[in-house]
Amino acid sequence: xxxxxxxxxxxxxxxxxxxxxxxxxxxxxxxxxxxxxxxxxxxxxxxxxxxxxxxxxxxxxxxxxxxxxxxxxxxxxxxxxxxxxxxxxxxxxxxxxxxxxxxxxxxxxxxxxxxxxxxxxxxxxxxxxxxxxxxxxxxxxxxxxxxxxxxxxxxxxxxxxxxxxxxxxxxxxxxxxxxxxxxxxxxxxxxxxxxxxxxxxxxxxxxxxxxxxxxxxxxxxxxxxxxxxxxxxxxxxxxxxxxxxxxxxxxxxxxxxxxxxxxxxxxxxxxxxxxxxxxxxxxxxxxxxxxxxxxxxxxxxxxxxxxxxxxxxxxxxxxxxxxxxxxxxxxxxxxxxxxxxxxxxxxxxxxxx
Numbered sequence: 001x002x003x004x005x006x007x008x009x010x011x012x013x014x015x016x017x018x019x020x021x022x023x024x025x026x027x028x029x030x031x032x033x034x035x036x037x038x039x040x041x042x043x044x045x046x047x048x049x050x051x052x053x054x055x056x057x058x059x060x061x062x063x064x065x066x067x068x069x070x071x072x073x074x075x076x077x078x079x080x081x082x083x084x085x086x087x088x089x090x091x092x093x094x095x096x097x098x099x100x101x102x103x104x105x106x107x108x109x110x111x112x113x114x115x116x117x118x119x120x121x122x123x124x125x126x127x128x129x130x131x132x133x134x135x136x137x138x139x140x141x142x143x144x145x146x147x148x149x150x151x152x153x154x155x156x157x158x159x160x161x162x163x164x165x166x167x168x169x170x171x172x173x174x175x176x177x178x179x180x181x182x183x184x185x186x187x188x189x190x191x192x193x194x195x196x197x198x199x200x201x202x203x204x205x206x207x208x209x210x211x212x213x214x215x216x217x218x219x220x221x222x223x224x225x226x227x228x229x230x231x232x233x234x235x236x237x238x239x240x241x242x243x244x245x246x247x248x249x250x251x252x253x254x255x256x257x258x259x260x261x262x263x264x265x266x267x268x269x270x271x272x273x274x275x276x277x278x279x280x281x282x283x284x285x286x287x288x289x290x291x292x293x294x295x296x297x298x299x300x301x302x303x304x305x306x307x308x309x310x311x312x313x314x315x316x317x318x319x320x321x322x323x324x325x326x327x328x329x330x331x332x333x334x335x336x337x338x339x340x341x342x343x344x345x346x347x348x349x350x351x352x353x
Contacts, residue, residue, distance in 0.1 A: 012039025018046035027053040027309035029086070029301050033129050034136035036063045044071055048080050053308040053318075057087035057297060059200045060133055061168075062141035065153045068320045076319035081312070083326045085204045086304050087297035088124075091323050092286065093117045093201035093222055095332055095344075096270030098208050098324040099284040101218075103346065109278035111213035114271075116172050117205070118188045119195060119224040121267035123235040124293040125260055128250035146199070154203040154320075155210040162210070164217045169198030172221040182226075187271055191226035198222040208322045235263070255294045264291030288342040296341060303335050 010021040012032075022028055028047055032038045035058045047054040048071060058064055064084050075082045085091060096117045104112050151168045152158050171181050171194050185192045195201070201222055209218050235241070240259035247254060255261070270284040290296045304327060313326045323332060336342040 012042055015042060015046060018043055019050055022046045022052040023050040025052050025309070027055065027305050029305035030054070030056040031129075031298070031301075033057065034060060034133040035084075036060055036140055037132075037136050041067065041070075044082060047082075048075050048078055051078055051080055053081040053083075053305075053312065055081075055083040055086045055301060055305045055308065057089065057301060058084040058133075059087075059089035059130070059197070060137045060141075061150070061153065061200055061203065062137060064203075068154055068156075072320035076317070079312075079316060079318040081308055081318050081326050082320050083304075083308070083323060084320075085323055086301035088293045089197060090201040090204040091297075091300055091304075091332075092119075092266060092268055092288070092292065094205050094208055094323050095329055096268055096284055096286055097205045097220065097272075098212065098270075099329040099333065099344070100270035100272035100282045101209065102212065102329055103284065104272040104274060104280060104282035105213070107278075107280060109274065109280065111209075111216040112218055112272035112274050112282075113276075114172070114219045114221075114273045115205075115209065116187065116220070116271045116273075117195070117201070117222045117268060118185075118190075118192065118271065119266065119268040120188075120190070120227060121231050121265055121287075122224060122228050122292070123232060123264045124266070124291050125246045125256040125264070126250070127256070127294050128252040128254040130293065131250065132252045150199070151202055152206055152210075154207040154322075157214075158206070158210040159215045162215045162217045164219050165202075165206070167199075168202040169194050170202070170219065170221040171223060172219070185223070187273075188223075188225060188269065192223040193226065195222040195224045204322050207320075208324050211325055238263075256291055261291045261295040264293075264295070265289050266292040266296070283347055284344060285347055286342055286344040288336075290341070299339065299341055300336065303339050303341070304332065307331070307335055 008021045010017040097115045101112050101115050146167050148166050151165045182193045244257045246256045266288045272282045274280050314328045333344045
């Protein structure tokens, strides 16, 4: 049957108008950030009131904590999914971490003790919306505290004993037990440094881990290989980049040029490890074509929002959810593969990514 497309106008400041819009939808995905500034809370409130699933691309850590505290219980009671991480913040990290962790646990010997997400290619650029959201976060909430409370800001149910990470963005131990942020990591056959957005991804991933493996002390870290910068330098030395370089200070609503949207890419791994007498590892690889921070983010979020509209959250359980809690890591991998956006595969070779 033919599908009709409609434009429905609503005011972010008028609750009745927002509810009239959300009432007509099974799921809403919002791209109107910064979310604190542009009525994100009002839209979430309206979605819960009309039992409409809600998703966005929010990377505003303090705002997400606020939404969880205010609306998490109400969303769960009404079976509504609130998913604030369907873009580069923090879908790849959540999928890689949880896919590897759940695969490891299938051996019947329990959860991992360590989970690390590693990016080897990040050919991307930031948008005006991303920059505006970062500025809004600092102006309204200040700089995120780099402490344990922030690390578990989205996992308040986690037991004290299981809170083993001291900061949101943790660097795993390097060869020789170096405490430096930079060092050689034999798990990935690469020098690694902290991932630039680890403080945003970390709390989201810890929520997934805490709900999937309750009270299990699991270290989570997110890093990128030193080769990321070399790859990026090569990418931006292309003729297209020289002819049409991206704007270093984009305005809100302004994204990268077309060549970058189509030619960008992301390659990463999730590594779950368990120590002790039942030591084991599981490794999930992922490669995505297209600029992950802009073009792919729009497509990922649309595909997953459609899945929420068609199927609802996993197990019919609503609440403040991460991507993998909402839909499941296997389902997300299948969705991204069928849409020809990302490929993923299991493997143990640290160099195959």
